[in-house]
Amino acid sequence: MIIDHIGVVVRSLEQGIFQWEELFGYKKISDIVENTRQKVRVVFLSKKDSLTIKLLEPAGKDSPIYGVARKGGGLHHLCFRCNDLEVEIPILKEKGARCIVPPEPGEAFNDKNIAFLLTGNNLNIELIDTSEKKGWIEKP
Numbered sequence: 001m002i003i004d005h006i007g008v009v010v011r012s013l014e015q016g017i018f019q020w021e022e023l024f025g026y027k028k029i030s031d032i033v034e035n036t037r038q039k040v041r042v043v044f045l046s047k048k049d050s051l052t053i054k055l056l057e058p059a060g061k062d063s064p065i066y067g068v069a070r071k072g073g074g075l076h077h078l079c080f081r082c083n084d085l086e087v088e089i090p091i092l093k094e095k096g097a098r099c100i101v102p103p104e105p106g107e108a109f110n111d112k113n114i115a116f117l118l119t120g121n122n123l124n125i126e127l128i129d130t131s132e133k134k135g136w137i138e139k140p
Contacts, residue, residue: 001088004081004128005044005052009065009073013043016055016073020045026053031135035107039063042108044133054079054108077116079126085113088127092117097125110134 010016013032020026026045029052034041040063045053056076058066065076082088085103093099097117106114112130119125 001080001082001127003051004079004131005054006075007054007056007077007079007126009056009058009068009076011057011069011073013041013055013057016057017043017045020053020055026050029137030108030133031137033108033134034059037104037107038101040065044108044136077124077126079128081128081131083129085115085127085129088129089115089117092119092127096120100124108134 008016017028024047026047028043029046030044032041032043039059041057041059043055045055056065058069060066068074068076089099089103097119099115100118101116103113103115105111106128109128109130110132112128112132115127117125117127
């Protein structure tokens with residue numbers, strides 16, 4: 001597995017994009033995508049020789065990240081890309097990870113399956129087995 005991106009909760013995607021561009025030199029590389037299953041709006045940002053960042057904004061008060069955003073946002077997850085979700089999830093579960101969102105299509109990944117697991121030390125990980133991203137303006 002390799003790290004695909006870091007997920008960061010923000011109150012506003014527009015403000016988050018501005019912050020990451022102005023403070024850290026990142027550039028928006030995707031359209032804003034609404035993930036109806038996870039109830040979030042997301043956008044990907046990139047910088048040469050750095051990890052991709054995914055900003056997440058709650059799509060409404062019923063979003064699972066609404067409370068985090070209301071408190072100012074922050075680090076939400078590390079996303080690991082693997083070869084096969086169906087193989088990797090049982091291995092991670094055997095090692096103590098708990099599946100909190102079973103595999104389901106992720107709109108930001110062209111409806112390829114994604115899953116979320118909670119590992120020791122409360123590390124929230126997203127697991128994907130695709131490099132596809134919806135609405136990419138440019139590939140990093």
